[in-house]
Amino acid sequence: MNLKQLRYFLAVAEEGQMTAAAKRLHVAQPPLSYQIKQLELELGVSLFKRLPQGVTVTAAGELLVGYAQQLTQLSATAENKVRALGRGITGTLNLGTVSSSGGVMPNSNLLTWLEAHQDVQLEVSEGNTFELLDDLHKRLLDVAILRTPFNQQHLVCRYFAPERMVAVLPKRYTQFTRRRQLRLADLAELPLIKYRRFNELFHVAFLEQDFEPQYVMTCDDARTAMHWADLQIGVALVPRSIAETYDTGQVLIRSLADRRFETQLVLATTPESLATPLVAGFMDQFPQARALD
Incomplete structure (x- = not known):
């Protein structure tokens, strides 16, 4: 074959x-x-x-x-990367992004860099963290923006600032209008819309609080959770950046008081990909994403 x-x-x-x-x-x-x-x-x-x-x-x-x-895709990618290596910062960069990456991608640095390197093309794929992680390891992607938690072995990772999870509530829940933060106990009787990415996190937290949450929906895209909350169907539990990006003014956005409900976007690549000028140059356009000490 x-x-x-x-x-x-x-x-x-x-x-x-x-x-x-x-x-x-x-x-x-x-x-x-x-x-x-x-x-x-x-x-x-x-x-x-x-x-x-x-x-x-x-x-x-x-x-x-x-x-x-x-x-066949891997073969084409390998051929393009090898040819491009000798020409420096040029060629096609295969980028994977999660739906909640809009707050960091693109930024002004990247736009300036792309303007200065007009031979560079971005091939962007969207997916959830685990799909993109699999494609990174298969070398189908050069770089991916992922969301914690995930297995970071055999990857080069740079971390954006942590952000809190929030509850996005239909405005009919007027009892929370003057509240800045909510406890998990406040959610006990509310219909919840869960972003599947955080299944385990919320399962453990609710178990410790000794109550069974009322989920009306579980989805794979935080934008979908926001849309359903906007339609007044339930309370979406999503990262703050997603909530603020897709806020239509029809909901209340309240932080969750428990500090364990934090998440981070991560700029990730493989050591092999980082060795190329194209990927190294791309990664350098995100100085706010830092390696852990």
Whole structure:
């Protein structure tokens, strides 16, 4: 199995026809069919079900699609990085960001740096911390902005300032209008919207307070939690930066008094990526993100 076969396989899987795939690849159909057949013989499975009007992928083909996409993307990334290394700060930087990174990305330093290095392009992917962490380790990303807590082994991390978690309340909860902070006990009878990122943190805290929280929703994106709170459906528990960024004026934002409810954005890369001028130059544009002593 080689990269050429995988590229041919992906083209056929995406087009659903040998003819259309051959046209897309700028090759004749017989060599394409031969490469697919060789790949099937090597793997010992049928990757496509042949139909009168085209082809569909088999269960084995579906499995291979994901791996083929990763391998071909990694190959292209490796080629680009090696070529770019000799040219200094140039090329494409693959950046991953969590939804709550809007307060730090982009900043004025980065915009000035990009203006000075117009050969640099950013390829931005959004996802949750664990998805982006996985892509960092697979070398599909060069840099990622993640949110604590996560396993920081084998990474170079620079930390932005800690921020408190807040409760975002529909304005109908007038009893909290004059309060600056809320205790967990204040949330005991309220419908809560939980950002899944902090499942364990809140589970332990509520357990210690000896009451069962009333969750009406759990989601993977803090912006979604804010949107539901804005619609007056429940109380969102999110980082302060998210609350302030997406505040429409229809909610109350109150800090949680318990100081354990802090989180940080982290600028993370791998030691190998940091060795390149492109990534090192990018990382230097965030002087407010500091390494831990």
